[in-house]
Amino acid sequence: DVKVTQSSRYLVKRTGEKVFLECVQDMDHENMFWYRQDPGLGLRLIYFSYDVKMKEKGDIPEGYSVSREKKERFSLILESASTNQTSMYLCASRSGTDGEKLFFGSGTQLSVL
């Protein structure tokens, strides 16, 4: 089974801190995604990557950046955390060749105080 691992289940940070959320997948998937999940808003795409060193903005990229130096790892960076970035963050991966099914990690609940 595909495994998508997010480094932290819960994270508490202070306003203005630089925050790194890490995601690792073990199935050699080309595509990786970062979503945030907020009640009543569903899953909103922040950034995605089709392959190593490639990145594309999603629907809500403001305040975030990403890094994909290795195929298995996709990092989400909050350059200067703000309280409105308190949310559940979900990483997902997908085979780029013929796959459409997304495999999700368990999520990181980030609280910015």
Next chain:
Amino acid sequence: GENVEQHPSTLSVQEGDSAVIKCTYSDSASNYFPWYKQELGKGPQLIIDIRSNVGEKKDQRIAVTLNKTAKHFSLHITETQPEDSAVYFCAAVLRNQGGKLIFGQGTELSVKP
């Protein structure tokens, strides 16, 4: 822009009853419609999907129907059980945007024993 509307936001049923969740999409180019189930503390998992060349698909107690003309698709769960309690998300894939998924807002299903 493209969006997916999902209703209802919450649904409570008695064990053994049926549950129906409905979604509407805006992009007529969409041709793949997955449904994800998210249990407490876990990431979403694909439970069933349907492509635009099919009107209905069934997998045991779960079925999905698609009306491409009306841009509606629905999830039907029969003989509900307490373990069906979860948040359900519908999604539509945007073929002309590299397979990007747009998610609905989510439905919190509660099955009362």
